[in-house]
Every structure is written in C-alpha cells, then in structure tokens.
Amino acid sequence: MKIYEDRSNLFSIGVGAMIITAERKLLLVRKKSKKTWSFPGGTLSIDDDLVKALNRELKEEIGLDSSFFEVRGILGIRHRFNPKHGNNIFVIFLLDCNNPVLKVNIIDKEEIAETHLFLFEDVIENIEIDSIVKETFKKYLSKKQDILSEIKSELKPNDSSFYKLFL
Secondary structure (H helix, E strand, C coil), rough: CCCCHHHHCCEEEEEEEEEECCCCCCEEEEEECCCCCCCEEEEECCCCCCHHHHHHHHHHHHHCCHHHHEEEEEEEEEEECCCEEEEEEEEEEEEEEECCCCCCCCCCCCCCCEEEEEEEHHHHHCCCCCCHHHHHHHHHHHCCCCCCEEECCCCCCCCCCCCCEEE
C-alpha cells in the first residue's frame, strides 16, 4: 500500500515576499523548476510560524536576513488545489527594503536560477512574470492595500498552541 498514492488529501502552507525597494523596484526570483518569475519564498517547516518561515526562506534562498527589510503585513493569500499536489495555502507578505543597497546573493543554487529587480512599469506587461505576482502587484499599486498586520497582543490559548493574529 502506498501511503500517498492519492495526494489530494495533502495540505501545505507556503510564504512569499513582495519586496519593494526604495527605488520602486520589485525583487523576483526564477526557480529552476519554473519558467516564470515569482515571489521568493517557500514552505513552512513543522515548527515554523509564518514570519519565521518567511525569514528562513529569504535567508536560505537569496541571502537576505530580516535586517534588510520591514514586514508590513500580509498583502494576499492564494489557495490552490491540485489532485497531484493536494491543497496549498500561500501567504504573500509585503516587505519594504530598509537597505538602500539591496545585495541579493543566490544561496540555494539548486532551487533558484536567478533574481532580478523589476522596474514597476515593467511588471504588468512582462509575459514571464507569474500571474499571481501580477495580480498581487496590481493590488499594491491600487493603494487599496488593506494589509493584514500582526496584532501584538497576548493571545492566550487553552493548550500548548501558539497563535498569531493578523487583522
């Protein structure tokens, strides 16, 4: 018996970063497994929370640590169901780059093929940029951002769980 023969019942959570520089550029990555440009990010590990996973993925993939950016909040959430891969929730964070000189160094050369800083005016019309990126970017440009920000309060669960609330 194969445990995961039917993968439609699997579930994963991923995080991605829309990183905006002071020069009004958008940082994207091209993964070796894809033909399109997308947000840097990845999948949560079993002991991650969302922001911890985001920080870890940015460090592992492109060498950015949290001192380079400010997490402004959650800009969007994408749900995908695919019978081959199951359900996936992808949380898209909006990050402002704190450093005027953004130096990106591909650390995970097995996963990331290249990085690029796109001028704002080139993002929407570029056919090589993923449609999720384009739609999220349109929301960013519309100024109707309704960003979900982490609420810094003591949430007291009744068990050993931890909670982070984004409103």
